[in-house]
Amino acid sequence: MNENWIAPSILSANFAKLGEEVDNVLAAGADIVHFDVMDNHFVPNLTIGPLVCEALRKHGVTAPIDVHLMIEPVDRIIPDFAKAGASIITFHPEASVHIDRTLQLIKDNGCKAGLVFNPGTPLHYLDYVMDKLDMILLMSVNPGFGGQSFIPSALTKLREVRKKIDDSGLNIRLEIDGGVNGANIRAIKEAGADTFVAGSAIFGKPDYKQIIDDMRAELAKAGK
Ligand SMILES: O=C(CO)[C@@H](O)[C@H](O)COP(=O)(O)O
Numbered sequence: 253m254n255e256n257w258i259a260p261s262i263l264s265a266n267f268a269k270l271g272e273e274v275d276n277v278l279a280a281g282a283d284i285v286h287f288d289v290m291d292n293h294f295v296p297n298l299t300i301g302p303l304v305c306e307a308l309r310k311h312g313v314t315a316p317i318d319v320h321l322m323i324e325p326v327d328r329i330i331p332d333f334a335k336a337g338a339s340i341i342t343f344h345p346e347a348s349v350h351i352d353r354t355l356q357l358i359k360d361n362g363c364k365a366g367l368v369f370n371p372g373t374p375l376h377y378l379d380y381v382m383d384k385l386d387m388i389l390l391m392s393v394n395p396g397f398g399g400q401s402f403i404p405s406a407l408t409k410l411r412e413v414r415k416k417i418d419d420s421g422l423n424i425r426l427e428i429d430g431g432v433n434g435a436n437i438r439a440i441k442e443a444g445a446d447t448f449v450a451g452s453a454i455f456g457k458p459d460y461k462q463i464i465d466d467m468r469a470e471l472a473k474a475g476k
């Protein structure tokens with residue numbers, strides 16, 4: 253796999269032809285599929301669940317599916333997503349009463365596990381669970397909708413988390429989600445991200461390959 257992962261968020265895809273949309277974005281060079289799950293409770297929107305994940309697998313999608321849970325409670329849906337073919341499951345610490353237990357539950361179900369931080373959520377939730385994390389996802393918008401603008405303070409937070417990961421020596425991906433596009437992806441990479449969710453910057457545009465190629469060209473320019 254590439255060192256930098258481009259993760260199109262299917263929230264902005266055409267749901268009436270989702271299988272084709274996912275095939276197209278993977279053929280255009282995407283690394284993983286970002287799958288946003290919203291419950292109209294933890295966030296003010298309602299999207300898709302395990303049935304749709306399973307349908308994508310049955311359709312023939314073999315790429316990793318990165319399930320971003322914006323739901324509360326978290327635990328009872330985790331086995332269903334694992335059975336449906338999720339590869340990575342991330343959740344918001346505010347939505348789980350027992351963060352360590354939820355991370356372990358994800359791993360016991362055979363998936364990679366991660367925590368998601370809203371723009372205003374402090375990083376102290378990382379303190380005692382770093383060894384259970386495969387991914388840290390920083391939100392650069394408040395969750396609930398695609399098409400919002402990148403909140404610049406996410407760059408500061410990315411730098412902080414990058415240092416924590418590097419200091420830990422652990423193998424943890426650092427993902428950014430919200431308002432990512434070809435114009436800001438280089439600065440986001442330079443702040444420490446290695447996994448880039450992009451929804452509205454890709455879906456609905458005429459040429460997915462051109463957009464992903466342009467993003468990779470920007471990533472290649474990034475300095476340390
Ligand atoms: O989790 C979310 C929103 O809550 C995201 O994954 C969005 O779907 C990203 O969309 P863009 O900001 O890239 O349009």
Ligand SMILES: [Fe+2]
Nearest residue numbers: 261288320429
């Ligand atoms: Fe997301």
